[in-house]
Every structure is written in C-alpha cells, then in structure tokens.
Amino acid sequence: MRNEALTLTNQSKSSLRIIGFLCNWCSYGGADTAGVCRFRQPPLLRIIRIPCTGRLDPMFVVKALVQGADGVLVSGCHPKDCHYAVGNFYARRRLELVGRFLPFIGIDPRRFRYTWVSASEGQRWQQVVTEFSALITELGANPGLGDHVEGFFRKESSRQT
Amino acid sequence: MNTLKTLVESIWDQVDMVLGWHPGYDPLRPVPAFVRDRKDIASLIWNPLCAPNLSVYLAKSFKTPAHGEKKIGILAKGCDSRSLTALIQEGLVDRHRLLIIGLPCPGTVDPEAVKSARTQSGPITGVSFGDGWVELMCSDGVERLPLDQVLARRCQRCRHPHPVLYDVLLEDAMPRPVPKDPFAHVLALEEQPLEARRAFWLKELERCLRCYACRNACPLCVCQDQCLAESRTPKWVTQKDTVADKFLFHMIHTLHLAGRCTECGECERVCPMKIPIGLLKEKTAQIAMELWNYESGTDPVARPPLLSYDASVTGL
Numbered sequence: 114m115r116n117e118a119l120t121l122t123n124q125s126k127s128s129l130r131i132i133g134f135l136c137n138w139c140s141y142g143g144a145d146t147a148g149v150c151r152f153r154q155p156p157l158l159r160i161i162r163i164p165c166t167g168r169l170d171p172m173f174v175v176k177a178l179v180q181g182a183d184g185v186l187v188s189g190c191h192p193k194d195c196h197y198a199v200g201n202f203y204a205r206r207r208l209e210l211v212g213r214f215l216p217f218i219g220i221d222p223r224r225f226r227y228t229w230v231s232a233s234e235g236q237r238w239q240q241v242v243t244e245f246s247a248l249i250t251e252l253g254a255n256p257g258l259g260d261h262v263e264g265f266f267r268k269e270s271s272r273q274t
Numbered sequence: 275m276n277t278l279k280t281l282v283e284s285i286w287d288q289v290d291m292v293l294g295w296h297p298g299y300d301p302l303r304p305v306p307a308f309v310r311d312r313k314d315i316a317s318l319i320w321n322p323l324c325a326p327n328l329s330v331y332l333a334k335s336f337k338t339p340a341h342g343e344k345k346i347g348i349l350a351k352g353c354d355s356r357s358l359t360a361l362i363q364e365g366l367v368d369r370h371r372l373l374i375i376g377l378p379c380p381g382t383v384d385p386e387a388v389k390s391a392r393t394q395s396g397p398i399t400g401v402s403f404g405d406g407w408v409e410l411m412c413s414d415g416v417e418r419l420p421l422d423q424v425l426a427r428r429c430q431r432c433r434h435p436h437p438v439l440y441d442v443l444l445e446d447a448m449p450r451p452v453p454k455d456p457f458a459h460v461l462a463l464e465e466q467p468l469e470a471r472r473a474f475w476l477k478e479l480e481r482c483l484r485c486y487a488c489r490n491a492c493p494l495c496v497c498q499d500q501c502l503a504e505s506r507t508p509k510w511v512t513q514k515d516t517v518a519d520k521f522l523f524h525m526i527h528t529l530h531l532a533g534r535c536t537e538c539g540e541c542e543r544v545c546p547m548k549i550p551i552g553l554l555k556e557k558t559a560q561i562a563m564e565l566w567n568y569e570s571g572t573d574p575v576a577r578p579p580l581l582s583y584d585a586s587v588t589g590l
Contacts, residue, residue, distance in 0.1 A: 202583035219472025
C-alpha cells in the first residue's frame with residue numbers, strides 16, 4: 114500500500130516530507146479547492162486535519178521537527194474569520210512564540226511556517242505549498258535529533274527493510 | 275529594627291502556619307519549614323542560603339483551605355514573590371489566603387560555587403554573612419568569600435531582588451542591584467551558529483536523568499497529577515532514555531511555562547546533573563517581553579499573554 118502510494122506520487126522513502134496542520138474549516142477546504150481545481154502542487158506535503166488552529170499544541174510542531182519532519186506548515190482561517198470566532202487569535206500568539214523559540218534550541222526556523230488560507234483560496238494554497246516546498250527542497254533533509262530518534266519518519270522505513 | 279522572629283511573632287495571630295526555612299542537615303543547605311507551632315518560630319532563618327522557592331507548596335499542597343482556616347504566612351524573596359503573583363494571576367492561589375512576608379534579597383548562594391571557590395577542604399561547620407561577603411567556618415579556620423563570587427546564576431541576572439508583592443516587609447538586607455543585561459546568557463548562546471546550539475543542547479540534555487526534579491520544584495508546573503511527561507494517552511515521550519525523549523520532556527516543561535515562567539531558576543538549581551535548563555525558560559520570557567511587552571509575575575491582575583489575545587493586531 115505504502116509502496117504503491119510512493120510509486121504513484123513518484124517518491125521514494127527518503128523523499129522530503131512536510132507535515133501540514135490544516136484547520137478543518139478554512140485551509141483544509143482551501144487545499145481541497147486547490148485539488149478540485151487541479152492546481153499542480155509539489156508532493157511533499159502530508160496533511161493532518163485539526164478542528165481549528167487553536168487546537169494546535171506548539172508541541173506538535175516541536176515533536177514533528179525533532180522526529181525528523183523536514184518542514185511543518187500550519188494554516189488556518191484568516192484572523193477574524195475563525196469558525197470558532199477566536200481560536201486563531203490564540204493560535205497566532207502560540208505560533209509566533211514557538212517560531213521564535215525554535216532557533217534557540219538549534220532547529221532551523223525556516224522549516225516552520227504558519228499562514229492563513231481560506232476555503233476559497235485554492236490558488237493561494239497552491240502558491241503557499243509551492244513556495245514552502247521549494248524552500249524545504251533547498252534546505253534538504255532535517256537531521257532531527259539524529260540517530261537517537263525513533264519516530265515514524267525515517268526510522269520506520271529502515272525497520273521495514 | 276525588625277528581626278524575622280519579631281516580625282513573624284507580630285503576624286502570628288492572623289495565620290495558621292508560616293512557610294519558611296530552617297537549618298538543614300548541612301549548613302549550606304537550609305530546608306523548607308512549615309511552622310504550625312508558635313514555639314517553632316525561633317527556628318526560622320533567613321540568609322542568602324535560603325534558596326528554595328516556597329511558593330511551590332501552595333498550589334500543590336495547600337490548595338483548598340480547611341474550614342475556618344486562617345491565612346498562610348509565607349516568606350518570599352523577590353523571585354518567590356513573582357511566582358506567588360503568577361499563581362494569583364492564574365487563580366491557582368487565593369490572594370486573601372496569603373500573608374506574604376517580603377524579603378529584599380541580596381542574592382542566593384550556590385553551594386556548588388562555594389565548594390569550588392573555597393581553598394580549605396574541611397567540612398563546613400557554620401556560615402555567617404555580612405555586607406557583600408560570606409564567612410565559612412571549618413576545622414581549618416575561617417574563610418571569607420565575596421558574595422558576588424558564589425552567587426547562583428539566577429541571582430546574577432535577577433531583575434526583581436525586591437519583592438513585588440507583600441503584606442509585611444522585613445527590612446534587614448539591601449536588595450541586590452539590578453544587572454544591566456539580564457538576558458546576557460541567552461544572548462551568548464544565540465551568538466553561536468545554529469549547528470552549535472543544536473550540539474550544545476544535545477550535549478547538555480544527554481545528561482538528563484528525567485528525574486523530574488525540575489518539574490517538581492517549579493512553582494508554576496501545577497498539573498503534575500496528569501503531567502504529559504508521564505501520560506500514556508497521549509504518549510508524548512517514551513520510557514526510553516534517548517536524548518530525543520529527554521529533549522521532548524524539556525520542551526513540554528518549557529512550552530507549558532511559556533509566557534508564565536517567572537525565572538525563579540528553581541529548575542536549574544535543583545537539577546542533579548547541573549543542566550542549564552533555566553536558559554530555555556529565560557528565552558521564552560525574553561520572547562514574551564519582545565512580543566507582548568509582558569513580564570510574568572509582576573502584576574497580580576494582568577492576564578498571561580498566551581491566555582489572551584489582541585484582535586486589533588493585523589498582519590500575518
């Protein structure tokens with residue numbers, strides 16, 4: 114199944130991976146719109162749907178990067194457009210804080226990005242994904258915390274072989 | 275001139291108990307004291323060795339008052355009073371239950387620094403203090419060290435040596451002057467390249483035992499009965515001793531304290547492996563200052579920045 118998926122998307126086990134945390138109401142819809150409109154996107158992104166960016170624990174970002182995800186993209190409703198009225202206002206502060214904290218612990222802050230995309234902005238979604246994927250491709254693989262990590266990214270594939 | 279004893283005597287009628295320090299097994303390490311009996315007041319001490327932050331016990335052990343209980347008296351240095359303020363801010367402790375005895379602080383002594391600064395080797399039998407110096411007594415004689423040389427790192431960068439919140443004040447010591455750049459240690463690490471910082475934390479955190487002493491000593495780590503570090507659903511960290519798990523545990527501690535940490539430095543003081551984990555929290559405090567101009571534990575009615583938002587801010 115996994116191998117099939119990898120062949121279909123023209124990827125190998127060592128391909129770069131971006132984890133996308135998308136809010137259910139806007140950005141997930143926006144990504145869907147981009148798909149429905151058949152906008153071409155790089156295949157690095159793995160989407161995790163969350164109910165609201167307010168659900169996003171900054172630990173999600175840190176854990177993904179520690180375990181070797183090559184990039185983390187968080188996207189939600191535009192401020193003042195939150196389905197739950199204020200979820201993204203809280204999220205905004207947390208995201209800004211964690212973004213500034215990452216370089217202190219030795220994680221490249223460019224690997225983390227947050228943005229706001231509404232459900233109708235398929236075009237914008239394509240642009241965000243394309244730009245971020247290009248940046249991650251340029252940065253290359255994230256060492257994470259090296260060989261110490263047992264996560265589901267690189268280690269899992271090496272266990273299978 | 276008040277002494278600690280007369281001050282505590284004068285407020286005794288209003289309180290059930292006084293949290294303070296009394297001499298421990300080692301003259302360099304006074305231990306927390308819970309004085310419930312009037313005759314024990316005489317055993318209370320206050321000097322630069324009284325390092326433990328007593329506010330840690332409030333939210334954890336004395337959260338709910340027994341019926342008809344009077345107040346709890348608590349001795350608070352500058353840093354401790356900030357922790358108390360932060361607890362009050364978040365509604366974790368009721369201000370009306372506290373009678374805070376403020377202690378202007380000349381800085382606390384790090385016993386490890388004393389150990390390395392001494393020239394004598396005999397066991398220390400007594401310690402006395404004066405203006406800017408500490409005198410150690412042992413079988414080899416008496417040795418006098420300057421206080422600045424043996425101060426804990428947290429005290430070298432202390433911005434609030436004078437208590438920010440108190441009911442009565444003990445005016446016997448001069449508070450330490452406020453340093454020019456309290457974030458100098460954070461900046462020094464930030465000047466290094468990204469790779470060096472990563473290597474620094476991997477090397478430091480490799481030593482972590484995950485004894486959770488830092489968490490237990492933290493006055494603001496209040497959800498210990500359901501701490502993420504020990505939870506299996508969700509399982510954030512495994513039981514393995516990899517540096518990634520140690521790292522993630524410290525990330526949990528740091529990010530849960532982001533915008534709340536009052537930089538009392540207890541996490542670093544109690545660390546048996548001497549890992550400078552205080553730096554992580556200092557960085558979050560610095561970010562909170564930059565982004566929201568917020569200093570935790572200085573205003574009992576302020577709302578912590580991550581528990582609030584400002585809808586008028588536009589931009590990304």
